Amino acid sequence: MSPGVEYYCPCQASTPHPPQPNLASSSYSFHALHNLYFCEECDAIRCNHCVMVEVSGYYCPNCLFEVPSASVRAEKTRYQSCARNCFMCPSCSNTLTVVPSDPPDNGDERIPPTINAAGEPPFFLYCNHCRWDSAEVGITFEKPTGLAAQLQKFEDSAPESLEFERLKEHFEPYLRASPSTSGNGLHTHSPHMNPITAAASSALARDIPGVARYMPHALSRSRSGRDKNANRQEVPDYRARVEIGAITTGYALGGGAEPDVEFMRHLETVEEVATLDQRWGNSWVTSPRSIDLKPLRIPLHSKKSKRCPTCRHILIKPEQKAQSVRYKIKLVAANYLPAITVSLPHMQAALAMLRRSGRANAEPQDGTMLAGKTYPFHLSFQNPLYDPIQVRLHVQRAIPPTQPNAPETEKARRPPFAITLPTQAFPIAAFAEAWEYDDDEDMFGLEGEGEGEDEDFDAHGPKDSRGKSRTVGVLERRANVTMIGGEVMISKEARGDMKFNMLVSYTYRSDDPEPEEPSTPSRSQAQHKQPEMKTFSFYTVVDLGTIIVRDTSSVDLDS
C-alpha cells in the first residue's frame, strides 16, 4: 500500500480517541477525506456509517426519466426498474435499442430494398455492441413503445412470479398492521439511535426453527422498525404453491439436475455456458445456456440526501432533476478540514534514480522501509478556509501488536517505531482564488495576529534552535499549503505496517461566536483572550508503508 492519510469519525467508538491503527477493525473508523461530511451545527465530522440516508428521488440511469417515489413505493419490489423502453444486453450489458425488422429481401443486391420510415414490425431489442437481439430468444414486439409493459405479460405467468405474488398477499395484512417507518423513506444506519438495529440483533440471537418461520421476521425487519416480538405468533405459516424442487428439477434447466448435466455433457465451446456475470442479476432460476439469456431490465437509481444523525440538519442534498449533477447543499469535510498528504522523500529519490537509469520496471514496492533505520517523511497541509489557521500535531502513542504466541518480553512491548513531528504550532495561509494573489508578499503576510498562545512559534521554517536536524519542522510554505517534515525511527524488531494515529488541532477565526456546547468534547474555545478564535481537533491515521526486514530485502535485490 502506498503512503496515505485517512480521517477518523468517532461514531463507531464510545471514546473520542481512535482505535490503534494496527487493529484490523480500525479501518472501519477511518475514511478518505472526500468521503466525509461536516455538520456545522454540531461542529463534527460525519461519515457514511453514521449519516441518515434519505431517498429524494428515483430515476432511470439510461433514459433519465424520473419515477415518482410514491409509485416506486406502491409497487414495492416490482417496478423498481425502468418501466419504459430501457433494457440491458444480457450478453455484454450494453443498453439495448428497439429496432424494426428488415424489409423483405428481394434477393437482388442491385435493387435496394424499400425501407419503410415508420419501421417494419415486429420490433425487437438489439445490442449495437455485440449484436445480440431479442428475437434470438423469441422476444418480439408489435409496437416500438411500452416494451416493459409488453414483456410484463410474459413475466407474470412465470411460476416463480406467481409464487412471489402469493407470498406478498400472505404477508400483506401483517405489513399493513405494523406502523411503517419506511413510509417516509427514512433509512438509518446509525448504531446510536436505531430500533431496527436492535430488532435485527435480537432476531439474530433467536433460534430459527425453519425458513418458513424466519421469513416473516426477515420481512418485518426491513419494512418496519417495531418490536417484532409482539406479533410474532400472528403470522400463519406459509404453504408454498409449488414445491421448489418441482420447478427446477422437473423440467427446467438451471436447477442443477439431470437436464443441466445433459447440457454440460454436450458442450462444444465454453461460450455456450452463460457466465456468472450474465446470470447474476436475475431474480429467478435461470438456464445456464447463454442462448437462453433474456434482456435485463435496468434498475432505477436513486438520488439520496444525507442528514446529520444528531441534529438532523442536511449535510448533502442533490438537485432534484435527474439530469443535474449539482447539489443544493453540500457540507463536505474537505471544505472544513485541512487536506493532508504524506510523501516519503527517500522513495521518490529512489524512483527518480531508477527511472534515470532506465529501469522503470524495476520499481521497488511502494512505501517499503527497512527495519532498524530512520527515514524522513513529509506531511503537507492544505487549508480550505478563507482565513489562515494554526495547526498543532500530536502523535497518539502506539502500542505494539500483541502476538498471541510471542513471549511477553520487554523488547516486544516496546513500540516498533518512533515518530518525531514538530511540536510547535505552524501556520497555513488562507485559501484564496488564484486571481487574489497580487504578489508573493500577500501569501506570507497573513500570520501574526492569530497566534495568541504562549508558543515561541517560528513562521520561517525550521531553525536549529533546539538542535534538531532540518528534516523535522516546517519545510515549505506556498499559498495555502504548508509542508512539514517528520522523522520515523524504526526499531530492529519492527514488522508490519507503519501506521500511527495523529491528532490534528487547528485554530481558526470563527465567524459567529456560539455558546460552547458541552456535548461536543472534541471542540473547545481556545484558551486565550480573543473569544472569536476557535480550535477544532480531529484524528487521522498516517500510513507510511510496510516495514521490510533487512535480510529478506537483500534476497529480493539478488533475485
Add this chain to the structure above:
Amino acid sequence: MPPASRDRFTIHSKAVVCQDVDMKGDITIGAGTIVHPKATIFAASGPIVIGSGCIIEEGAIVLNRRKEVMRIGDDNLFEIGCRVECPMANFNTICTRARIHYTTRLSSYCVVGAGCLVVATEEEILDEYTVIYGPGAERRIWSGRGRLQEADLRKKHAEYLREMLP
C-alpha cells in the same frame, strides 16, 4: 526489408481519395470507395485491391505484409484509427482502434468491435456474421437481423460523404 516496390495507384474515377492520404506501393481502389484524410494504405510487399463502396476513415491503416494480393471486398467500413492487415469479403465493419493481424481473414458481415485486437496464432478465417466485442475480444455470431437496414445506411453514409468531401 522487402524490395521497395514502385508506387502504382489505380483509382476508379468515382472513388474519392482525399488529400493527405499516405499511399505506398501497388494499390487499386474501386468505384465509390472513400478514403478520408490521414488514412494510410501501404502495400509494403504485395499489392492491395480495395473494392467498391468502402469507407476508410481518418487514421485508419491498411497494410499488406504479404507477397500475395490483399483483396478487400465491397462496402466495408474501416473506422477511425483501426489497423487492418488482412483480406476480407464484403460488408464488414472494423470499429474504432480495432486491430486485425495478417493471420486472420474475414468473410462477410463480420464486426470487429472498438479496440478489439484479433491476433490468431494460426491462419484463421472468421465465419460470416462473426462479432468480436468487448475488452476480452469475445465472439458471437450475429443473427443477421437488421442486415438490410445496415447496408442501406452504409450506402447512404457513402453517398453523403461523396457529396460533402472536397
